[in-house]
Amino acid sequence: MLKKKKILIRIGSLRHGGAEKVLVNFLKNLPEDKYEVDLLINLYTGMYIKEVPSWVNMYHLLKGEMITTNKPHEIPVKIFRVLYQKMFLWFPFLLYRFVLKNKKYDVEIAAIHGMYRELLSSPQKESKKIIWIQNDIFNLKEFTPDVIRQLFKFDRILVISNKLKEEMQKLAQNDREKHAVIKIFNPIDKADTLQKANTAIDDYPFSNDIPTFITIGTVYPQKGYDRLLDVHKKLIDEGLRHQIIIIGDGFDYVNIHAKLDQLSLQDTVKMLGFRSNPYPYLKKADFYVMSSRHEGFPTIIAEALILNKPIVSTDVSGIRDLLQEGKLGIITPNSEDGIYDGMKKFLTDKSLSAQYEKEIAAADLPFVLQKSVAHLQEIIDGL
Incomplete structure (x- = not known):
């Protein structure tokens, strides 16, 4: 019997966003017999939590609702959450030892661009790293040219448009980096x-x-x-x-x-x-x-x-x-x-x-679920 590939996927929450929906669509259509998936959510909240398949192991850093305002009574909670999450970024071995129970992974995936630091700080240097860029990072202030250069430390950089692929490949400094950038359509369940x-x-x-x-x-x-x-x-x-x-x-x-x-x-x-x-x-x-x-x-x-x-x-x-x-x-x-x-x-x-x-x-719509999921599996299996 084939050994299941152990995968860790990280995302901020499972609120109502495009990246969150795409991730859940992907998980719902992955073959359970091929992969062992751990999903680590920073904040355990959101409408898509109930849609995560039962065979996926879910972990979280914090529980509670997302805070989108700055009301005085909310500020201490926000500060605590930020510091708590930063602690695991500064001391990642704590996360892998105490939250993830010393599990070893073959592949680690950042399901959203904002998670790049978390993945790059992973103490598991042997695992293959994938980042899934779901936004036009060239229009985001925090993604300076220096930050974007760091993304080439990932084994695969998944982008969701030809425009992003071209922009990323312009910054690649060798063939390995160029080939690391792969365009993939987000899976949509028709x-x-x-x-x-x-x-x-x-x-x-x-x-x-x-x-x-x-x-x-x-x-x-x-x-x-x-x-x-x-x-x-x-x-x-x-x-x-x-x-x-x-x-x-x-x-x-x-x-x-x-x-x-x-x-x-x-x-x-x-x-x-x-x-x-x-x-x-x-x-x-x-x-x-x-x-x-x-x-x-x-x-x-x-x-x-x-x-x-x-x-x-x-x-x-x-x-x-x-x-x-x-x-x-x-x-x-x-x-x-x-x-x-x-x-x-x-x-x-x-x-x-x-x-x-x-x-x-x-029209033949290329983002149909089966095509996208098959492509993503191909990328994971090829690492």
């Missing part, structure tokens, strides 16, 4: 998405007689919801009637809501907050709009394609791969004017959405 989209909802905020755009994602400045509201106002003032639904929460929620009120858009924009199942809303809307300033691999775009939605998106990392260079949706310059032109095309040319729906229906 059947699961379609099933969830068919759930009945009774709080859809609009009637269907006016064109409706939807956008889904954590309310952070990178998502560009501020510029989406400005574009919406401009189009409305020009007499182009339409509505927008924003699904998601986050630290910028209050600011975006205040801007919505300030622009007097209460009747045409609805912020629904977080929804654990946003797909029925996506299914009912007419178009998907992505106004992001930067992204890694926008999982929600893949899901919008599965639901055959016409899409308008800024030209962020991953979007050209997903929309096949514009064949499956409108890719606009990454600016307010770009978003404006893209949305206006759908509102003024009624035949355009049917054209894209036809292209999407006929």
Whole structure:
């Protein structure tokens, strides 16, 4: 009988993010008889915890809800959490001895780019190291050229777009480093998405007689919801009637809501907050709009394609791969004017959405679960 490969996977939490969802999709489709997987979560919290397969051994550093604000009573808890996690970064042998019970691993995986220090500090020098970069790190302040150079210490660097692959390979200093960078599509469970989209909802905020755009994602400045509201106002003032639904929460929620009120858009924009199942809303809307300033691999775009939605998106990392260079949706310059032109095309040319729906229906979508999981297994087995 073949010896199972022992794998340690590390992630911050299992909250509602793209990287977290991708990891759980991957775990749910790994063959249990081939691998022994330990999943170490910094903060044991999040909606995806219940979806982790029972055969995966789960460990955690801390338990509790994520703290996203700075209320006075929360600050001591935040400080304690940061220091506690830092302790294991400074003295990693404590983590491997007391939390992971001296287990030995063949492969260690950072399931998110922010975990690179934790993996590189591992006392297990024999294990192969993989980092899965789920964001456009070239747009993140903390990822300076020096930090990005450190990533080449990993045996494999998984990236989720051609753009990221090209940028990383430019920085490679030899063939080994160049070959370490591998593009992989995030696995999306098509059947699961379609099933969830068919759930009945009774709080859809609009009637269907006016064109409706939807956008889904954590309310952070990178998502560009501020510029989406400005574009919406401009189009409305020009007499182009339409509505927008924003699904998601986050630290910028209050600011975006205040801007919505300030622009007097209460009747045409609805912020629904977080929804654990946003797909029925996506299914009912007419178009998907992505106004992001930067992204890694926008999982929600893949899901919008599965639901055959016409899409308008800024030209962020991953979007050209997903929309096949514009064949499956409108890719606009990454600016307010770009978003404006893209949305206006759908509102003024009624035949355009049917054209894209036809292209999407006929397309071979490369991010289908089975293909991505098989590719990832191939990478792990090849180490």
